[in-house]
Amino acid sequence: MNATTVQVPAGAGPEADPRAVSRAVRRRSLALLRSLLRPVARPVWGTVALVVGAQLAAVAGPALVAYGIDHALPALRDGNGAPLTAVAGTYLVVAVLGGFLAAATVRASARASQAILLDLRRRVFRHTQRLSLEFHERYTSGRIISRQTSDLDAVRELLDGGVTTLAAGALSMTFTAVSLAVLDWRSGLVLLVAVVPGVLLSRWFQRRSQAQYRTNRTAAARTIVRFVETMTGIRAVQAFRREPQVQAAYDELAEEYRRSSAGSIRLNGWFDSGLVLIGNVTLAGVLLAGGLRALDGDLAVGVLVAAVLYARRFFAPLQQIAMFYNAFQSATAALEKVADLLAEEPSVPDPAHPVRLPAARAEVRFDGVEFGYGDGPAVLHRLDLHVPSGQTVALVGATGAGKSTIAKLLVRFYDVRTGAVTIDGIDVRDVDPVDLRRAVVMVTQEAYLFSGSVAANIALGRPGATRGEVEAAARAVGVHDLVASLPDGYDTEVDKRGVRLSAGQRQLVSFARAFLADPALLVLDEATSSLDVPGEVLVQEGLRTLLADRTAVVIAHRLSTVMGADRVLVVEDGRVVEDGSPADLVATGGRFADLHADWQRSLDRA
Missing domain, CATH: 1.20.1560.10 (ABC transporter type 1, transmembrane domain)
Known part of the structure; x- marks a missing residue:
């Protein structure tokens, strides 16, 4: 009370x-x-x-x-x-x-x-x-x-x-x-x-x-x-x-x-x-x-x-x-x-009459969405977007273009000023919060780990999971061998903020956590930014497993992650300026084609 x-x-x-x-x-x-x-x-x-x-x-x-x-x-x-x-x-x-x-x-x-x-x-x-x-x-x-x-x-x-x-x-x-x-x-x-x-x-x-x-x-x-x-x-x-x-x-x-x-x-x-x-x-x-x-x-x-x-x-x-x-x-x-x-009152209040979403298909729509932080200027301008169920969409663009804002609206960290964000035709403002958190999971670049064992950190995605299910999630994203090599395996204690693990290792643990949660909609916000080259190679297979058979919105600067998406949206100043498959956008020229060319030159130099 x-x-x-x-x-x-x-x-x-x-x-x-x-x-x-x-x-x-x-x-x-x-x-x-x-x-x-x-x-x-x-x-x-x-x-x-x-x-x-x-x-x-x-x-x-x-x-x-x-x-x-x-x-x-x-x-x-x-x-x-x-x-x-x-x-x-x-x-x-x-x-x-x-x-x-x-x-x-x-x-x-x-x-x-x-x-x-x-x-x-x-x-x-x-x-x-x-x-x-x-x-x-x-x-x-x-x-x-x-x-x-x-x-x-x-x-x-x-x-x-x-x-x-x-x-x-x-x-x-x-x-x-x-x-x-x-x-x-x-x-x-x-x-x-x-x-x-x-x-x-x-x-x-x-x-x-x-x-x-x-x-x-x-x-x-x-x-x-x-x-x-x-x-x-x-x-x-x-x-x-x-x-x-x-x-x-x-x-x-x-x-x-x-x-x-x-x-x-x-x-x-x-x-x-x-x-x-x-x-x-x-x-x-x-x-x-x-x-x-x-x-x-x-x-x-x-x-x-x-x-x-x-x-x-x-x-x-x-x-x-x-x-x-x-x-x-x-x-x-x-x-x-x-x-x-x-x-202090939550700026994102619970719905007065929550609508259940027991078996989400995760079809996403942004209908005329306009949003700005606090009383500041608009960050997104009348955004209209449709993501069919099961599609992986990658968002690319310069820093501050509005990519992370789209992700935060999807998981309802913020509410839109005008318009609506819907999942399976239901406004996220009306979805039962428990169902929303079960259906939508976001993995950020921070990959925060709590004090406790590695197993407990993975099980955060589904607290009632058995040890076998935890290990299966770790195997699916390619982190099992790493965890098994730790002094106490899955029972190894991680210190505050996971300082015993490298940034890339913490990110892999967060992937296993997301896989165990098994959401209908997965949002990755720069989730691969902390990975080195060997770590990136290791995680790509895990990402393919993680993204399979579910709707996904991926925000990444690494084009190695983006190229595996079904569709790419180039965001600029809060607007989608290019939309298509990675191959089509590269072929037609434009901003994404320029980014792809720069990426290819960096690979050649490497």
Whole structure:
């Protein structure tokens, strides 16, 4: 259930009212928080009851001390020790009970907070996976990692102890003030007067800490993003000897983070010092006023001792609340960022009434398709295209001509602006997503391998496949001998991004994955670009097996791959400018004939 559907007001760009945007962000964060608390409402209320009990037990101590001094000790002097025994026993029971309730509060709070965090982590991961490719191409991986790490850690710090600290502190101050007023209203009045500067100081701290901790979260996120992006692109950094420049950029962000953290520490220092000063002055005031009255016999000594204990106890929670403000402001800023992420809507939504495609023949049509990325200019212009079932079509053309865009529309990574892309006469926007992913498989030049065994990476195409089916897929595309030669065969672990395998070997594994998936429509987007000459010779036979008896759209710069296609489309500026079989296009002259001539000359030179 996505409870964060509150959207920023329309037109909330740079020209929008900042206050309106801030209110919308706050509403979105509160909606997320309510949805997280709802499933754990009962444990939360149980924790509240434990906090109340613990604070009642704690606040009873000074009152028992007052009774013991003013009544139990005089009774003991008169030979009656029962009151003192009763007071001591009660004090011991209350202390043990308070400790037990405090421990139970910590356990109950931890259980509730971990349940909330588990729910939130799952939501962030599930929602991020559901978002369209357009989101992932503009939202850097470092920012996503920051949402899952530092931002959720900030929320964790608040939930693990911050909320119970606030509740315990507020109840402690309330119960302390009431108890002191019952014992001696004049001492309570001194305490009430001292509350005014404490509230003013807290309000001053709240206003400044809010902005400070938003700055902290932003600085932390930017530092994480820079680190992740640098480590992800470390090959390029080292290849171009950019270490000094990258280090300088990271140092600048780290210094910004340090300055922001130092500002938070200074702010906390002023607040803590102010609280200590107010507390000490209040304690001195209660002791002075009460002491003078005690000397005159107007105030019992036990009540004076209790008043001093209560006054000392009253301002201690404010320091804890100061730490809560730290966690609260940090978590608020983090929760807003997480809520913003969860409020992102897929640009390619699931169909409202999905149409099943159980046995696709993969007849493809582009009917008047126009498309552009985001609000940018059109990349495809009124494209009309028909690919009969079982035909292999190759797309060639210069970089940026629109070939990969056609492939992304086929697998519905994006939706068209106008027109329609259909499979077997059904608009891909209406096809059941499960059936679409089963019928259409795309192999890209990246050939991403996940951590795990080679067999597990091949079985990604069909998770329920047996080991025999996995090996049969590998044999079909010519990668079995390679896998068998690995230290543990199909059980060999590949590191992150498959760094134990060469680029060409990873591509062969991705072919086996696609073959095992057995799609009706196969899309190859520069899937042979990472192969060397021996690897290309090896993979051609595998490609013939992979492309047989299915519709295929192949994007390639290597004409060795293109020449085996049934049909070639030359794409230029988002339009098909040549269409025909490879032999016919070579014979009639034109752009493809020029590409073929260049390829032949390169073979002759080789």
